[in-house]
Amino acid sequence: MAATHPPHVVALLYEAYLRLQGTVEEAGRAYDARVRPAHSAVFFHMEHEGIRLSRLAEKAQMTAQAMGALVDDLEELGYLRRVPDPADRRAKLIVFTERGDDALRVGYAAIDDVERRLAALLGEEGLAELNATLRRVITQF
Template sequence: MSRSLRKQSDPDLGMLSAQVLFALQKELFRRLADEGHPNLRPRHGAVLAYLDVEGSRATTLSYLSGQHKQVIGTLVDELVDLGYVERRPDPQDRRAKLIVPTELGLDMMTRSDAIVADIERRHAEAVGAAQYAAFKHVLREVAELQRAGDG
């Protein structure tokens, strides 16, 4: 059996996680566009998925997303230009900056959370709530193991 046929019949962890990620992103960003956020792209998720309502430091976003700080800086610049975030002095450390969502950013965050919850609900209904909860539990453990071994 050829490698490509084997990978089609028994995809590995990377392939399966990529298929889920790309399909989830496609639906999420299509639905966000339909709800008034047409300029966002999946790459912006490295910032927006981890952004706190009260703001987050770029170093925190970098750590949580697994992206280099320079990448986060570029994405923040794009999101500032699009009107989703702004930089403000961090009240805890005036030398640091917080990335803070604007009203547009808060609207997107609320809609995004609702869309992802809807997608998860749909999957839980399809496979059963207990099975979906177990899947997420195992996936979380695998993700933690992978991140821990990535150093």
């Protein structure tokens, strides 16, 4: 009989991420069922003053073509628009519309709820320790 090993920390972090992200995605679906989980790559990596598609794709570690399809979707749904880049009129910046700003507020409220639930589960000190530990992991890897 093979020995069973506890899950690796990478697996635990991934599972925790999926559950926390699922909570945020539920709030997004309640706001607009047409927004898909894949769209979170756009919302997460946007820069509020605007961003070029190539930079957005780079930040999300996606191809420009894949990111372009997501941006097209969100533009069609009224969350984003493309405007001329003041630094280079030939280029376009992707910016949030008013609807996009509203969706961001919904997303931030869901994230705040997740943080409150984590604080209730771990205590304020435990949550602060988790944050510090995750920041160390992020900066060291």
